[in-house]
Amino acid sequence: MLEKGLVKVVEIIDINHTGQGVAKINNFVVFVSGTISGDKVKIKITDIKKNYATGEILSIIKPSEFRTASPCTYFQQCGGCQLMHMDYKEQLKYKRNRVISELRRARVNFHEETVNKTIGMEDPYRYRNKTTFSVTEKNNEIQIGPYEQGTYNTVDISSCLIQSKAADEAVTSFKNLMKKYNIRAYDMKTKKGIVRNIVIRNNRKGELMLIIVTTSESFQNKELLVNELSFIPNITTIVQNINNKNTNLSMGIKNITLYGEGTITDTIDDLSFTISPETFFQINPIQTEKLYQTAIEYAHLDKDDICFDLYCGIGTISLMAAKKAKKVFGIEIVNRSIINARENAKKNNISNLEFYAGKAEELLPQLNKQNIKADVIILDPPRKGCEKEVIDTIISMSPKRLVYVSCNPSTLARDIKLLESGGYMLKKVQPLDQFPWTVHVETVCLMSRK
Template sequence: MAKPVKKGDITEIEIIDLNFRGQGVGKIDNYVIFVNNTLPGDKLKVKIIKAISKYGIGEVVEYLERSEKFEKPECPYFFDCGGCQIMHMKYNEQLKYKRDILINELNRNNLENIDNVKIKNTIGMENPYRYRNKGAFPLSISNGKLLIGPYEKGSHNIVNIDDCLIQNQWTEDIINILRSFIIKNNISIYNERTHKGSIRHILMRNNQKDEIMLVIISKDNIKSKLNDFVEKITKKITNIKSVFLNINDEKTNRILGNKNILLYGDEYIKDNIFDLKFKVFPHTFFQVNHTQTDKLYSKALEYADIEDTDIVYDLYCGVGTISLLAAQKAKEVHGVEIVNESITSAEENKKENEVENANFHLGSVENVFPKLYKKGIKADIVILDPPRKGCEELVLNTLKEMNPRKIVYVSCNPSTLARDLKILQGYGYNINEVQPVDMFPHTTHVETIVALYKKD
């Protein structure tokens, strides 16, 4: 099909859909054009910035008519920032959109009897702002100016911000104190192209008591240069309980390096999930939304419906959050995780909470899980919480052999979730219920919990 537009053209289109990336979808003679910062129902004048055989990309020149789903974003940086994709959409519409994304993926994979499965409305937040307990911002120099903030949409250019409305309420003070200190003391900023300079990122974490951990990530050991900064910021923000310098001297997009130097306070902050306590270090994986984590885990445990005679596997267990919660009801729990630091934290959390019936195993799930099964450790219930790539084939094959009566699948990617559910249906499992949860308001991400049970 000949392209109806070429790069540089200005044309009018109507947005008819929103894709899984949060881009508006419009068509000219069945030729698809994607446009950021738009919603279904928007009528636009756009400039074509890319046109290939299958699709084009446009940027907004003028909004001719705004969608009924539109809401002016609270954040002044939204239209440039890549952190949030759908803050311009009314929050109730965001929740519907996330459920629709999930349903589309399930339908696309032709899951058995999916029309009769209860797919519940997305569990949202009363206040979908200031919800993140962890945030990391890169730093750079552009035209002699210090920039601190998230990346622009689709680039490594930094949006220079004073505050971020999905981060904790101290973000503005922390960024401004750091900015002033760097400028006053002429601290060098890392250049990812030349691999020169020092400070690369700032990372903030906070617990439910609003105690803060601050981490300065640098290519070099600049400990001696940070004394005044640490003194000033801990006096200004008294709930900062921990300040680290993290050394990352590698040419990598990975934020944290392997070496942490404690500059102030404690080596960790403690956080709670229900009545369990967890130690959170700079490298610790921990759910970033306290409010929604409680809802997510409550639903997962409801679906698991653990009895005191059950043996439970928690695969991809991280720092053992679900494992330790499950251990309060189960006879025995086995958590498997590939990240060494996470297993170390899981063991410490087990000790901290005086849990005796949870066992943690280090290694890849596809390697460890089959070995444990061959040793005779058979589960009644398996909880899956894999990364975005989903479960490996060997993991699913082991589930087929093990034949647990129930599987609870916690997913951060609807596409790989649908793929794996299709396989599990082929292994004799029915999908009982599907529950999407909004862990990341104003973004396109959706977390999903699925209850599966073995067919009679």
């Protein structure tokens, strides 16, 4: 029987969805952070739950053949990347296996060869076009960085290997200017201070949008801070976001443009997109092109097809689909995204689209009742997956093809099983590594009527 403090030597046989190694002691599952499949480690049991226990590494007795030295100084502390100690090619295999495992768990009817090998990156560094860092103080020193693994403590970093070097420089400059102008970081415990977070968005040209998240609109030396920030190379716009709520959410609702246009423009394929501070845009531009090209290929649209793009964001997939389809209807809950989507359609001279702001589970049934039907539906929902009303309406509408883009294999498998029960068959599955060095995997699935 397991007890807290028990020391054991175990073999790591798998990795779970959070990146923890999986071992078994007397057939009881034990999760161990910092390990990968093939490691032989000495651990100490730290906690015991009903169905599993957790342990911490005391020593690595025999490392896995796939274990590598992490190139990141902050890997042991930072919660951003979970797999920087794992061979990259092995990460791609792990992500394909995650998708297969979730499909099996949901009892989806498919053959393993239906799931293609994960599409990876040639150079899996410096790929992020958006990073969010917390801003805190420790011993009267400003700290800026990601959260420590499993906590809300800030890891003070000088560089992040998955964001651009220009973003690194902007973070360092911002920290120095906070010190120079005595601008205080917000303290969640005392509820005092001004700056809570900074968000950096960049495009392929290397232009940066700096978003400063503060508790109030006015603060000491604001104009001086913004003036100096505006001279930093690559920063083309600065936005202040107001977040005065007692929440762990990074940003609030109100944005104030302090410098520049308040937006940046980026490209996918030959299309140009306006991006606002709060709108969703895939964070890995190189992989995003592969992702969306796969989605459009699977959709197999022709000039007579009506296509619905559900959870359409700023219209990225919608515009690509509109180049091939007769008409595209996009639905998105974030109103600012729909405004950007309409701007993007106009900017790219594409007119065969209609965008609707609202909940997909409300608007899709309304379109169906108006007898506006889709030949092809593309879905790219948030991590929680599709609402029941969306699945039910899709089944009722009965389009010939469905293309499901997902960032969560668990909810993807759940929804595919529901669609399978409604008369659809899983035909193709393409995992893609949108987030190297993390456990996350993006997946594109093609379903057609049985």
